[in-house]
Amino acid sequence: MVVKQRRVLFVCLGNICRSPLAEGVFRHHVKQAGLEEQIYVDSAGTANWHRGKKPDIRSIQTAQKHGIDISNQEARQLEDEDFEKFHYIVAMDSTNLANIQAKAPYLHTANVRLLLQDEQKDVPDPYYGANEGFDEVYELVRGGTYNFLQEIRDVMEPTEI
Numbered sequence: 001m002v003v004k005q006r007r008v009l010f011v012c013l014g015n016i017c018r019s020p021l022a023e024g025v026f027r028h029h030v031k032q033a034g035l036e037e038q039i040y041v042d043s044a045g046t047a048n049w050h051r052g053k054k055p056d057i058r059s060i061q062t063a064q065k066h067g068i069d070i071s072n073q074e075a076r077q078l079e080d081e082d083f084e085k086f087h088y089i090v091a092m093d094s095t096n097l098a099n100i101q102a103k104a105p106y107l108h109t110a111n112v113r114l115l116l117q118d119e120q121k122d123v124p125d126p127y128y129g130a131n132e133g134f135d136e137v138y139e140l141v142r143g144g145t146y147n148f149l150q151e152i153r154d155v156m157e158p159t160e161i
């Protein structure tokens with residue numbers, strides 16, 4: 001069977017706190033659903049400040065508390081090619097969304113959206129805050145990525161799922 005792959009890119013500012021968690025948690029949902037071959041997942045930042053770095057230790061530890069290992073991820077910046085490569089580019093907050101849209105080529109195929117699009121809610125930037133901010137990010141990301149996976153499944157062919 002030919003697998004039609006859906007490619008999803010989660011994007012925040014630095015690609016060390018929120019989008020690595022979103023990538024890890026979404027991948028976990030995908031695995032649980034048995035859709036690893038059908039759905040490709042990655043993350044990136046709108047800024048290049050942390051390029052090549054592992055996720056923030058607080059994100060690694062938050063994921064670990066929930067049995068998810070994100071320690072092998074490496075930060076990278078959003079690139080022009082991502083707008084062709086990915087079907088979905090998912091922003092963590094409305095500033096990320098505006099920055100992604102500003103960077104988007106005039107003609108592109110990616111569906112650019114906010115993670116918590118239905119609620120019109122941001123996943124807040126936890127970088128300069130207390131550790132509890134990471135638990136809040138985890139909860140928002142867990143629910144948001146779960147609902148997003150259901151949305152993707154709804155548009156997949158019945159034979160694929």
Ligand code: 4NP
Pocket residue numbers: 012013014015016017018019049125126127
């Ligand atoms: P992220 O968080 O966008 O969720 O990865 C941040 C990481 C680093 C910075 C800001 C936000 N920073 O200013 O370096």
